[in-house]
Amino acid sequence: MKHKNLFGLFIIILLSALMVFNTGCKKDESNPVDPTPQVNxxxxxxxxxxxxxxxxxxxxxxxxxxxxxxxxxxxxxxxxxxxxxxxxxxxxxxxxxxxxxxxxxxxxxxxxxxxxxxxxxxxxxxxxxxxxxxxxxxxxxxxxxxxxxxxxxxxxxxxxxxxxxxxxxxKRSNIRAGQFVQTPSPAKNPKGDLPKLNTGKKTAPEILEARIKALLAEGYPAATISENTLYSNLSNYYIVNYWSPALYLNPGHIDGAINYDPSTQPFKSTNDLKTLPTNKTTVLYCFTGQTSSYVGAYLRLLGYDVKSLTYGANSMIYDLMLAGNVPNTFxxxxxxxxxxxxxxx
Structure with missing residues (x-):
């Protein structure tokens, strides 16, 4: 009799333990641990x-x-x-x-x-x-x-x-003087998504440090393109002319280039930044390659595949710039x- 009572008590304890364990599992299933928030x-x-x-x-x-x-x-x-x-x-x-x-x-x-x-x-x-x-x-x-x-x-x-x-x-040249056009600017891309950075960092200072170090490590040539490479296939690129609208029309521009007027601060997020493509190389050009390098670095920090056209318009239409008293003619x-x-x- 004593053995039967002990056995019954053992069964009761075992069932109780199983019920507690089962309840705990259900609790865990209904309240899963939240995953680490994703950082854009x-x-x-x-x-x-x-x-x-x-x-x-x-x-x-x-x-x-x-x-x-x-x-x-x-x-x-x-x-x-x-x-x-x-x-x-x-x-x-x-x-x-x-x-x-x-x-x-x-x-x-x-x-x-x-x-x-x-x-x-x-x-x-x-x-x-x-x-x-x-x-x-x-x-x-x-x-x-x-x-x-x-x-x-x-x-x-x-x-x-x-x-x-x-x-x-x-580097001064007139090699593209006969190929510049004076047509109105094509429309900019519709606004889309920002590029996706993946440094693995979470805070702005950490992400910034990682990006600056990455661009310094890859070197400046990775951020440039020559007029010869560009003209080998213009359709491969989203070409940004970074001049005033007046100069875009005279002395003209690369055929297909889209005018982004610097005075409108086009690369603010509230303006035209998101019209830059994330699936295509953007070629940014100015008169000398200096402004396009300066602005291009900023855009590359954000993850855009932007290349500055080396020596700018001076390398393509030098005499036209000289004749028109265009600013930043060397x-x-x-x-x-x-x-x-x-x-x-």
């Missing part, structure tokens, strides 16, 4: 720019003339930091006195140790002004530098003619200053 990295980064550091639209000119650099070099050199991002061999062959040589892909680490309060101006220097414009955009995106960071307009080509021989003196007598430079390691 592009939206996070775009919001950061437009609300915190809208440098593309709100900071003054990104370029400085050789004459302005020379003036401060002579009057107060300690207040001007000159960062030359050309190859070490070219830096040794000739440079502005006082410049430091920093590789393009080392700019993040170098700039993190620069205190902008120590300088009136921080000048990024390259061969033609295009790579330095791209770098200036990425450094301004870092935050904290603002308008103090500028690109030497025309690069070392503006300092002395010896530096311009293989760059601005060699005129050697005006732009090359013949300033002194030093050599050696």
């Amino acid at each position: 990295e592009t939206e996070v980064l775009l919001k950061h720019f437009e609300e915190t550091n809208d440098y593309i639209h709100n900071i003054p000119s990104f370029v400085v003339s050789a004459s302005d650099v020379r003036t401060l070099q002579l009057t107060n050199p300690s207040k001007q930091l000159l960062i030359d991002i050309r190859a070490a061999a070219d830096f040794a062959a000739g440079r502005i006195e006082g410049a430091v040589n920093v590789p393009f892909n080392g700019l993040w680490d170098y700039m993190k140790n620069v205190n902008p309060a120590n300088y009136d101006r921080i000048v990024i220097i390259c061969y033609s002004g295009q790579t330095s414009a791209y770098a200036t955009s990425l450094i301004r995106a870092m935050g904290g530098f603002g308008s103090k960071v500028v690109s030497l307009k025309w690069g070392m080509s503006s300092w002395d003619s010896v530096f311009a021989q293989n760059y601005w003196l060699a 005129i050697p007598a005006n732009e090359i200053k013949g300033y002194p430079y030093i050599t050696g390691n």
